Amino acid sequence: xxxxxxxxxxxxxxxxxxxxxxxxxxxxxxxxxxxxxxxxxxxxxxxxxxxxxxxxxxxxxxxxxxxxxxxxxxxxxxxxxxxxxxxxxxxxxxxxxxxxxxxxxxxxxxxxxxxxxxxxxxxxxxxxxxxxxxxxxxxxxxxxxxxxxxxxxxxxxxxxxxxxxxxxxxxxxxxxxxxxxxxxxxxxxxxxxxxxxxxxxxxxxxxxxxxxxxxxxxxxxxxxxxxxxxxxxxxxxxxxxxxxxxxxxxxxxxxxxxxxxxxxxxxxxxxxxxxxxxxxxxxxxxxxxxxxxxxxxxxxxxxxxxxxxxxxxxxxxxxxxxxxxxxxxxxxxxxxxx
Amino acid sequence: xxxxxxxxxxxxxxxxxxxxxxxxxxxxxxxxxxxxxxxxxxxxxxxxxxxxxxxxxxxxxxxxxxxxxxxxxxxxxxxxxxxxxxxxxxxxxxxxxxxxxxxxxxxxxxxxxxxxxxxxxxxxxxxxxxxxxxxxxxxxxxxxxxxxxxxxxxxxxxxxxxxxxxxxxxxxxxxxxxxxxxxxxxxxxxxxxxxxxxxxxxxxxxxxxxxxxxxxxxxxxxxxxxxxxxxxxxxxxxxxxxxxxxxxxxxxxxxxxxxxxxxxxxxxxxxxxxxxxxxxxxxxxxxxxxxxxxxxxxxxxxxxxxxxxxxxxxxxxxxxxxxxxxxxxxxxxxxxxx
Numbered sequence: 001x002x003x004x005x006x007x008x009x010x011x012x013x014x015x016x017x018x019x020x021x022x023x024x025x026x027x028x029x030x031x032x033x034x035x036x037x038x039x040x041x042x043x044x045x046x047x048x049x050x051x052x053x054x055x056x057x058x059x060x061x062x063x064x065x066x067x068x069x070x071x072x073x074x075x076x077x078x079x080x081x082x083x084x085x086x087x088x089x090x091x092x093x094x095x096x097x098x099x100x101x102x103x104x105x106x107x108x109x110x111x112x113x114x115x116x117x118x119x120x121x122x123x124x125x126x127x128x129x130x131x132x133x134x135x136x137x138x139x140x141x142x143x144x145x146x147x148x149x150x151x152x153x154x155x156x157x158x159x160x161x162x163x164x165x166x167x168x169x170x171x172x173x174x175x176x177x178x179x180x181x182x183x184x185x186x187x188x189x190x191x192x193x194x195x196x197x198x199x200x201x202x203x204x205x206x207x208x209x210x211x212x213x214x215x216x217x218x219x220x221x222x223x224x225x226x227x228x229x230x231x232x233x234x235x236x237x238x239x240x241x242x243x244x245x246x247x248x249x250x251x252x253x254x255x256x257x258x259x260x261x262x263x264x265x266x267x268x269x270x271x272x273x274x275x276x277x278x279x280x281x282x283x284x285x286x287x288x289x290x291x292x293x294x295x296x297x298x299x300x301x302x303x304x305x306x307x308x309x310x311x312x313x314x315x316x317x318x319x320x321x322x323x324x325x326x327x328x329x330x331x332x333x334x335x336x337x338x
Numbered sequence: 339x340x341x342x343x344x345x346x347x348x349x350x351x352x353x354x355x356x357x358x359x360x361x362x363x364x365x366x367x368x369x370x371x372x373x374x375x376x377x378x379x380x381x382x383x384x385x386x387x388x389x390x391x392x393x394x395x396x397x398x399x400x401x402x403x404x405x406x407x408x409x410x411x412x413x414x415x416x417x418x419x420x421x422x423x424x425x426x427x428x429x430x431x432x433x434x435x436x437x438x439x440x441x442x443x444x445x446x447x448x449x450x451x452x453x454x455x456x457x458x459x460x461x462x463x464x465x466x467x468x469x470x471x472x473x474x475x476x477x478x479x480x481x482x483x484x485x486x487x488x489x490x491x492x493x494x495x496x497x498x499x500x501x502x503x504x505x506x507x508x509x510x511x512x513x514x515x516x517x518x519x520x521x522x523x524x525x526x527x528x529x530x531x532x533x534x535x536x537x538x539x540x541x542x543x544x545x546x547x548x549x550x551x552x553x554x555x556x557x558x559x560x561x562x563x564x565x566x567x568x569x570x571x572x573x574x575x576x577x578x579x580x581x582x583x584x585x586x587x588x589x590x591x592x593x594x595x596x597x598x599x600x601x602x603x604x605x606x607x608x609x610x611x612x613x614x615x616x617x618x619x620x621x622x623x624x625x626x627x628x629x630x631x632x633x634x635x636x637x638x639x640x641x642x643x644x645x646x647x648x649x650x651x652x653x654x655x656x657x658x659x660x661x662x663x664x665x666x667x668x669x670x671x672x673x674x675x676x
Binding site for chain 1: 402409463469470660
């Protein structure tokens with residue numbers, strides 16, 4: 001079990017209190033995951049049932065609301081038989097709780113008392129909630145102009161809001177600088193966050209009777225869920241649990257689709273894009289930090305990138321509502337691609 | 339398995355398409371519930387794992403989003419070690435999905451195509467969602483003045499909103515009259531709704547290692563959860579699964595506490611109360627239909643009624659938020675009584 005840098009190949013101990021490589025690149029966790037099926041099936045239905053695949057020393061400091069093991073239900077949708085994974089059924093309202101539960105548990109194990117995160121949405125709500133549950137001081141950096149029901153939620157948890165003038169990028173920069181003197185509980189920088197989101201793959205595998213699907217259709221912004229799922233399926237393969245991993249169809253909104261462009265235009269750099277407003281605010285990321293890694297994951301799966309228009313998101317949302325799903329628009333993006 | 343009337347003792351077949359007794363009183367379901375533990379523990383973690391205790395002919399027409407088996411987590415709160423059951427982690431956002439899943443499944447089994455419900459809150463959202471999922475036409479009666487995010491949700495599901503001028507009671511009357519020619523999928527009238535909410539008790543029992551708690555602290559308005567829990571625990575006792583049932587502490591808001599008054603003032607009637615606004619809108623019920631039944635349930639458990647002020651609800655909400663729980667105020671009512 002160790003931290004490693006994909007860019008310069010340097011390795012670090014799993015318990016070093018760092019969140020990026022000395023070379024400036026993001027880190028990943030390497031772990032020889034085990035999946036003792038007989039024991040797993042007897043445990044409580046939450047993401048901690050896969051504990052032999054999670055990079056904690058022990059379970060003493062786990063911060064949990066019994067999150068995970070979200071429903072996987074089959075529905076007919078646009079002529080397909082589709083398995084929907086209900087990733088909004090989490091204590092704070094989004095799959096970000098997967099990452100927050102693992103990351104904040106690790107933060108406790110490392111003895112860190114104070115963290116920084118920047119987001120005005122689901123990721124910050126998740127980090128704030130798990131910090132609240134464990135008495136860790138949490139500074140959430142948000143753009144001065146941010147205003148949403150999510151901010152109310154973040155404030156209710158007792159997180160310290162730091163309002164930054166300027167753009168979303170200015171906020172990220174301020175958080176990044178603050179994190180140099182603190183610990184960056186970032187949903188896109190911190191390698192432990194992805195160790196939580198990878199449990200998505202384990203659950204799908206177990207819920208399908210210990211098989212993986214042929215295809216995975218998934219929205220992508222920073223890639224917190226996509227990369228998590230990729231890591232998870234790769235670990236299942238590495239440990240001999242499955243022979244194949246799913247083909248990944250990564251979906252972006254037409255109004256903000258840098259990854260789509262890199263893939264289909266064969267770019268070797270991340271283009272500067274003029275980001276337009278989109279209903280899919282959860283994936284409205286014009287400069288995704290881990291873009292190369294996301295591209296690699298999708299390519300190696302024989303998958304592709306798709307984009308959907310605002311109109312397509314609205315129709316998808318409407319069709320899903322009429323089947324009894326009440327979702328935030330970002331959750332309608334993947335079905336919109338069908 | 340049959341329907342029966344507590345008031346006049348008349349019995350009806352379980353598949354009669356009625357929702358109240360000829361004498362005008364509400365009906366209940368009588369069922370000899372079985373709890374095959376070995377089989378239960380191997381099933382998916384949703385409320386349908388207790389199928390031998392649910393009054394359906396078979397499972398062919400079950401309408402489910404994999405609802406239920408909500409987390410039961412232990413926390414220190416105000417000096418007590420408390421098990422919190424997270425009854426907001428449901429597809430439509432509240433425990434009402436328990437009732438709606440069972441009731442709408444039964445509606446399909448009875449071959450009913452169209453139902454009526456009145457509520458401007460969680461119950462209507464749940465009924466609307468499950469009707470949407472199963473193609474049943476759903477008419478939701480709401481006061482003309484009602485306006486909330488819940489109404490948006492109800493409308494998104496495709497339910498037909500019927501706005502009624504006048505008071506909340508006028509709305510209930512209009513729905514009741516419409517239901518005479520249709521089927522009343524009411525969360526307080528319909529006996530099958532409570533057959534869904536009773537699974538709360540089964541889950542608590544299983545999650546505590548097949549034991550029941552000594553005390554249950556629960557909010558009460560119409561008693562949809564309280565009576566469900568009561569039925570559930572009674573069935574566990576009747577089937578020999580447990581020897582005792584919990585003492586029930588039923589909590590109301592000071593601003594609307596008719597049941598508290600009946601209990602503590604020893605009244606033999608339901609008083610007309612001047613209902614004041616309360617943060618706890620989910621239990622702001624001045625004329626609970628099943629008040630006698632609720633009183634009996636609490637008395638027979640050796641329990642009592644408690645009331646909490648608006649200030650106490652606010653502090654409870656704040657304390658819970660600071661532990662990472664983001665709740666609607668009604669969910670803070672029970673902890674406020676601690």
